[in-house]
Amino acid sequence: MNKENYILECHNIRKAFGGTQALKNGELYIRPGEVHALLGENGAGKSTLMKCIIGLYSFDGGEILYEGKPFRARGPVEALNAGISMIHQELNPEPHLTIAESIFLNRESTRGIFLDKKRQNQKADEILKKFDFPYGAGTLMKKLTLAQMQMIEIIKAVSCNARLIIMDEPTSSLDSEETRQLFRTINDLKKQGVAMIYISHRMEEIFEICDRVSVFRDGTYVGEKDLEHVSKEDLISMMVGRKIENVFPKTECEIGEVVFRAENLKGNGFENVSFEVRKGEILGISGLVGSGRSETMRAIFGLEPLEEGKLFLEGKEVKIKNPGQAIRKGICMVNEDRKSWGLSLHRSIRENMSVATLPFKQKRLLLNKKREEKECKEIGELLKLKAASIEHDAFSLSGGNQQKVVLAKWLLADPKVLILDEPTRGVDVGAKSEIHSLMCRFAAKGMAVIMISSELPEVMGMSDRILVYHEGRINGEVKREELLAGTQNQETILNKAFGQ
Numbered sequence: 001m002n003k004e005n006y007i008l009e010c011h012n013i014r015k016a017f018g019g020t021q022a023l024k025n026g027e028l029y030i031r032p033g034e035v036h037a038l039l040g041e042n043g044a045g046k047s048t049l050m051k052c053i054i055g056l057y058s059f060d061g062g063e064i065l066y067e068g069k070p071f072r073a074r075g076p077v078e079a080l081n082a083g084i085s086m087i088h089q090e091l092n093p094e095p096h097l098t099i100a101e102s103i104f105l106n107r108e109s110t111r112g113i114f115l116d117k118k119r120q121n122q123k124a125d126e127i128l129k130k131f132d133f134p135y136g137a138g139t140l141m142k143k144l145t146l147a148q149m150q151m152i153e154i155i156k157a158v159s160c161n162a163r164l165i166i167m168d169e170p171t172s173s174l175d176s177e178e179t180r181q182l183f184r185t186i187n188d189l190k191k192q193g194v195a196m197i198y199i200s201h202r203m204e205e206i207f208e209i210c211d212r213v214s215v216f217r218d219g220t221y222v223g224e225k226d227l228e229h230v231s232k233e234d235l236i237s238m239m240v241g242r243k244i245e246n247v248f249p250k251t252e253c254e255i256g257e258v259v260f261r262a263e264n265l266k267g268n269g270f271e272n273v274s275f276e277v278r279k280g281e282i283l284g285i286s287g288l289v290g291s292g293r294s295e296t297m298r299a300i301f302g303l304e305p306l307e308e309g310k311l312f313l314e315g316k317e318v319k320i321k322n323p324g325q326a327i328r329k330g331i332c333m334v335n336e337d338r339k340s341w342g343l344s345l346h347r348s349i350r351e352n353m354s355v356a357t358l359p360f361k362q363k364r365l366l367l368n369k370k371r372e373e374k375e376c377k378e379i380g381e382l383l384k385l386k387a388a389s390i391e392h393d394a395f396s397l398s399g400g401n402q403q404k405v406v407l408a409k410w411l412l413a414d415p416k417v418l419i420l421d422e423p424t425r426g427v428d429v430g431a432k433s434e435i436h437s438l439m440c441r442f443a444a445k446g447m448a449v450i451m452i453s454s455e456l457p458e459v460m461g462m463s464d465r466i467l468v469y470h471e472g473r474i475n476g477e478v479k480r481e482e483l484l485a486g487t488q489n490q491e492t493i494l495n496k497a498f499g500q
Contacts, residue, residue, distance in 0.1 A: 006065075007032045007164055007195050008053070008084075013062035015048050017396055020388040022048045026062065027221035028214055030164065033193040035186060037206045037227070039239055040216035041430050043386035043398045046199055049216075050166050054079040054086045067163075077106055085157035089169040089199075089399060093149050095142035100124035102141055103156045127159050131185070145290075147178035154185060158194075165189070166197045169399070171205060172425050175289040175454065183209050201429060202455075203232050215239055240430040248461025249433060251440045253280040255464065258315075259448040260331070260417045262300065265309035269295035270472040273309070277417065277448045282439060284463030285452040287497050292472035293452045294336055297419050301333040302326045303341070313416070327356055330416035334406050334423055336452070338399075342406035345395040349387055350376045352394050353408045379408040384434055400427040407435070411442075418442060421452045436462055456490050468496035475499060 006029050013026030023045040030036050040046050052059040055073030064071045066082065073079035076086070093102060100121045101108075109120035124137035133151065141149065150170060157165045171179045186196060186209055198210055206213060207227055215222040215238040222238050256279030265273040270292035277283045285293045298304045300311065302322040311318050313329055320326045326333070335341035343352055353376045358367065376390050383404040387397060394405055403423070410418060420439070424432045439462060443449055453459045459466055466478040476496035482488040 005031055007067060009065040010049065010053070011063045011065070013049055013052055013064065014060045015045075015052055015057055016060060018388065018392070020392075020396075022219055023052070023059070024219040025221050026052070026059075026216075026219075028197075029224065030195050030197060031212075032163070032195050033190055034211045035190060035196045035198050035209055037210040037213035038197055038199045038216070039201075039206070039213055039235060040222075041239055041400070043218075043401055044216040044239070045219040046216055047168060047398060048219075050086060050168065050197070050199070054084055054166070080157075080160050080162070083161060083163040084166070085153075085160060085162040085164070086166040087150065087153040087157070087168065087170060089172060093141045093144075093152070095140065097141050098137060099128070099135060099139050099141065099144075099152060100137035102152055103127070103137075103159055105156075107160070123159075127155055131155055145178075147174050147181070150174070150182070151185070154189075158189070162194065164195045164197070166199070168199045169201070170198070171200065171202065178289075179205070201427060201432070203235065203429070206235075207232070217241055236429055248458065249437050249440065250282075250462050251444065253440065253443045255280045256446065259313070261312040262296075263310045263312070265296060265299065265311075266307045267295060267299040267309075268304055270299075270469075271308075272473055275467055275474065277450055279446045279448055280443050281464045282443050282449045282451060282462055284459040284466040285450065285469065286456065286459045286466055286493055287469030287475075289454060291469040291497070293469045294421050295472075296469075297333060297421055297450065297452060298335075300326070301331060301419060303333075303335075327413060327415075331419070332356070332410035332413050332415040332417070333419040334403075334410055334421060336421040336425065338402055338406050342409075343394050343402055346393055348391050349380070349385075349394055349397070349405055350390040352405050353379065353390070353412060356409050357412045375412060376408070379412055380404075383408055383438070384431070400431050403427055404431070407438075411438075415447065417448045417450065419450045419452075422454065423451060424453070424455075424458065432458075456493060460490065460493070466493065468493055470497055470499045 008028065008030040010026050010028040013023055015023040026045060026049040028049065038046050048057065051057045053064060055075045055078055073082065103124050104120055109116040109123065121137040128137060131151065135144065170182060174182065189196065200206055210227055212224060212226055213235065214224045215235065217239060258276045259279050261276040263274050273296055287293050295304065299306045300320065302320045302325055311320060318329055320329065339345065350373065354372050380390060385404050386401050394402055397405065424435055427435065439449055451462060460483055464480050467474050468476045468478065478488045478493060
């Protein structure tokens, strides 16, 4: 095609980290005013290519053309000044900045050598008004929801006259209504001729909002398709190089006696919560973001205080005031925010995997390093972790592989109760199927599994029972048999989540 048809072209981009070739043949062609999906398994090279485009990484070979001219940004600020902005999956806003200060960071309004806050706030208010944003320019960022912080990132990009916006897993922390709002904003930007690269593992979103898709596998460009002429199964096959028969491979396990019971729990964001989970059972927890699902589980795990209520493990009442006590009693939790709660990013993969079980790997006062390395390698192979070495820092891994390290840490603890809060967030379809299979394997061994998920197909496909939260309380229960019989469905679960 004529080069004038593209705002961005990437030709044979290559990038290596130590002995790992993260990107071997990065190709990408973006047209003005289109939403272009980028698909691939975790570690396929998607995020690496994006970071090469915005200058976070310096690529080793190949060529990038932006608006028809060779382009190599020396950092995100230079890329932003050229009209390229990236909204990262893990937002890191400065909580004590105002909205105006966040929007105009590194582009502050000045009068001589002094900041002109009045003019800056006026400019910010004008932009916020165009987006019908509910807060004013002087509001602190810490008062915003995650979805609102994300909207500020989009507003910041628009205020820079960005002509290309990269969105990395933009809906991973949003509920259904916040996702609809984001899609309305994307459509408005599209009408203005802004090009967008949309990275997501959620197929239904890609088919709804995107025009074309490029697929990567193992650091290599596989191909490009118009979404009008391709099926979901075709894209999955391109991504993983094999056919995935069932993303939700639920197997029927023998469900035994009650392992864990909660009575009349009350805490930050929830009250009057009672439930039980049995051996071999996968208990799904559904509800809107902010309905109290995660808050309940964090309190059970000892991350937040319980104001009222009792906890019982194997029939005996237990007191849990911190995660250490929970782990010793056999309760482990994979938190939804892996970077804040699940990983030490600048420690090795091995250290992250074994940190929760170090006392079991000791010879008197000394660490049994051979046993530690053997167990970490075995669990890494089981989870199909993509890493050149378990001695590399966790920071070097893709988001999905970081999630696998968090899973590995708790699986090595051999828990009685495993709480999974959004276990497949930011994980590709192939890895999702693997994690779901592992959940069934753990249940078959007698482990009680509690899974919180914002993806209804996942909750419905993997759970033996589903508890539905609404405004801090359990508003209903749905059994797997009812779903299979058709007496309950996705609509009834949503109705319960909305309080009906």
